[in-house]
Amino acid sequence: MDTQHMQDRPHDALAAHLSDDLTAVNALIRQTMASEHAPRIPEVTAHLIEAGGKRIRPMLVLAAADLCGYDGAHHHHLAATVEFIHTATLLHDDVVDESAQRRGRATANLLWDNKSSVLVGDYLFARAFQLMVACGSLRVLDILSNASATIAEGEVLQLTTAQNLGTTEAQYLRVIRGKTAALFSAATESGAVLAGAPEDKVQALFTYGDALGISFQMVDDFLDFGGAGDDIGKRIGDDFRERKVTLPIIRAFARADVEERAFWQRTIAKGDQQDGDFEQACAIIARHGTLEETRAEALAWSHRAKEALSDLPDTPLRAMLSDLATYVVQRLN
Amino acid sequence: MDTQHMQDRPHDALAAHLSDDLTAVNALIRQTMASEHAPRIPEVTAHLIEAGGKRIRPMLVLAAADLCGYDGAHHHHLAATVEFIHTATLLHDDVVDESAQRRGRATANLLWDNKSSVLVGDYLFARAFQLMVACGSLRVLDILSNASATIAEGEVLQLTTAQNLGTTEAQYLRVIRGKTAALFSAATESGAVLAGAPEDKVQALFTYGDALGISFQMVDDFLDFGGAGDDIGKRIGDDFRERKVTLPIIRAFARADVEERAFWQRTIAKGDQQDGDFEQACAIIARHGTLEETRAEALAWSHRAKEALSDLPDTPLRAMLSDLATYVVQRLN
Known part of the structure; x- marks a missing residue:
């Protein structure tokens, strides 16, 4: 990847540099949003999480930890945590703003209902909280x-x-x-x-x-x-x-x-x-x-x-x- | 308070037994829900928190800690935490159920709007989370x-x-x-x-x-x-x-x-x-x-x-x- 390209799309350069970590974070995100008992949860969150967010917040966690020489195993949990908090706020924002579109796709509150957006948002926040506790x-x-x-x-x-x-x-x-x-x-x-x-x-x-x-x-x-x-x-x-x-x-x-x-x-x-x-x-x-x-x-x-x-x-x-x-x-x- | 009365209204007996602690918890709740910057927050939460809930969940925390001989200072934080989590879920439930009444009063989503109920619920959950962290x-x-x-x-x-x-x-x-x-x-x-x-x-x-x-x-x-x-x-x-x-x-x-x-x-x-x-x-x-x-x-x-x-x-x-x-x-x- 040449420098000019990095200058133009620095989040792509970051994603390339952090790609192994991001792969692990994405796997953790998918695994955490699975709910054995309430299939509505992965339906709603997959719609949003897979919709091509730039993962800028998880990359900020990973980059900061890396710049400070971190060599432990909890940075993936922390990176997934901030993405979940972000996604939870998006779900609630769309209810509050009565939005119909997000990232070029119909919002969850339109595809399902406001109830699902509120409660799945709460679920993601609770999951974020569990991931954080796991960081210790x-x-x-x-x-x-x-x-x-x-x-x-x-x-x-x-x-x-x-x-x-x-x-x-x-x-x-x-x-x-x-x-x-x-x-x-x-x-x-x-x-x-x-x-x-x-x-x-x-x-x-x-x-x-x-x-x-x-x-x-x-x-x-x-x-x-x-x-x-x-x-x-x-x-x-x-x-x-x-x-x-x-x-x-x-x-x-x-x-x-x-x-x-x-x-x-x-x-x-x-x-x-x-x-x-x-x-x-x-x-x-x-x-x-x-x-x-x-x-x-x-x-x-x-x-x-x-x-x-x-x-x-x-x-x-x-x-x-x-x-x-x-x-x-x-x-x- | 006689035994017959305790038998009839055990939460009153608990409240009497734990009254000093409950007073401290109520003070902490009021103090925590104050938001210097967003006056809508204490308006909405006061409406609900002052509306005569029985404080059963905080009393369960206090009673459990007491039964196990706790003599520290964090049980009030923990008791307030569970009341905030409870109140946050009530605010979101009322949006989800489109309720008009709660504890004999008009619900927050009716008096203000669904937006306030969703976001103030999120705020209370975040506050609960801060109080928990303070327990250490x-x-x-x-x-x-x-x-x-x-x-x-x-x-x-x-x-x-x-x-x-x-x-x-x-x-x-x-x-x-x-x-x-x-x-x-x-x-x-x-x-x-x-x-x-x-x-x-x-x-x-x-x-x-x-x-x-x-x-x-x-x-x-x-x-x-x-x-x-x-x-x-x-x-x-x-x-x-x-x-x-x-x-x-x-x-x-x-x-x-x-x-x-x-x-x-x-x-x-x-x-x-x-x-x-x-x-x-x-x-x-x-x-x-x-x-x-x-x-x-x-x-x-x-x-x-x-x-x-x-x-x-x-x-x-x-x-x-x-x-x-x-x-x-x-x-x-």
Whole structure:
């Protein structure tokens, strides 16, 4: 695999580098989601787990453990754990968002029902919890229990920040940490802890995962106001139609004149949206430069992620993690 | 409190005996469900947690730890943990069952929305997980992670056994273990483990909780076919209308003649129910004696629960747990 290709698709390079481990993780995932007694469980989870997720979170665990010289046997359990937590949150998100599509396929709540999505999500979370206990590290359990609480709190907070023009930037950060960064940082931090890494490396890998996740989510929020259609099948303007108050809107609202305030109140707070409103929102955001500012913030977080890696050994794996942080913001172009 | 009263309301006797601990547990519950950032969380959980649950599961933890001579400080965390797991499952159950009432009050999914019930349930589960980690015992975590998986698997299994006349007694037991017994037995077993009890006592307390929970759920299933309205506001015939295949139906279907089989196929498998069908179902069940057999099974499980206590020290607390197993089946009369 040449360097140019690695630069373009760093998750493919990571997958190639970690392929033996990933094969073991995939086997563990399939084995764990089998339920002898409730066949509905593997039906629902196979639909989602086999649907071509990039396994980015398990790869973050494996890479962090490897970078810290881990040579034990529990990294596969830990990698499967974070994928299960991720899948459980996807199942519940689809119920909450009343989604019809995920990764280009009909969602489980549409194919089966909301009941199955809620309960199979609970089952996956319980299974994740069992896998974690099998790792035998209370500190790993502490990290993942805290991440789980941050994720759930962020999801609930998002229910109340949507439609709320009083949302602060601090609340926005909390929501996007819950959506993406909390599990990224838990993956890298717990991988380092499992490997018995010294505190400075644990902290460096936490910071990498946190900054990578924040950057990733900010790019998503940027793209909603005019990037090209991205690779997860999201359509431009979805956040606006769902009245989500993301960074470009928070800052544009803070600087709005009387007329603009009335526009945001009508479209976001009251939800009275008409043809042409999304174009109008894009024009207001462009006028105040807040979409460009969101791009700059995403770049800064990506930069922070790469900087955090400087304390780690200079290996091909470290270069791949750095490339991943570059790749995340390439979608901005 | 006189003995007669203790006999009548053993959970009141337990609550009086454990009152200092329960006060501490209630304070910990309130403190843990506070979320600085997402006020929706304490709103939803206060509605449910303050709604007069009997705190039976926390009391089982406290009683088991006490019976095994525990003198540490983590039993309150563990007691709060099981109450949070219980509350999380109630929130998700109400979404799954589309319930409108719980403990005589409107359910959270009706007062807020399904989204809040799903996500706040996830939050409570994550909080439970944090509290468990704080107990610092991998074996306690192992017990509770296994119980969580059993609960979730039982819930999913119930989705597919409802309406399914091919449900076996083994599947029925698995469903009721998931609904009730798994958390009862995890409460008593983990209380004993926390106290560092020898294996025979751990096993005795596991068996007590398991048998108590199975007895409790069988009584519920018995009452649905003709007991007086019970104290959780459930109406007679609810299970039949929801086409749940419980023990009286499983056995009646196994012995049905051609006409009766057609009746069960129409009302349970196809869900085509008319006025008078519930009375007809009761008559068929009475004819085959399967309601009486369910009563006998519930009594046998209650007896097993009391027998399991014989290996434990003969204290007032042990008598209260025995009274509780008696009380559970008094609703049969």
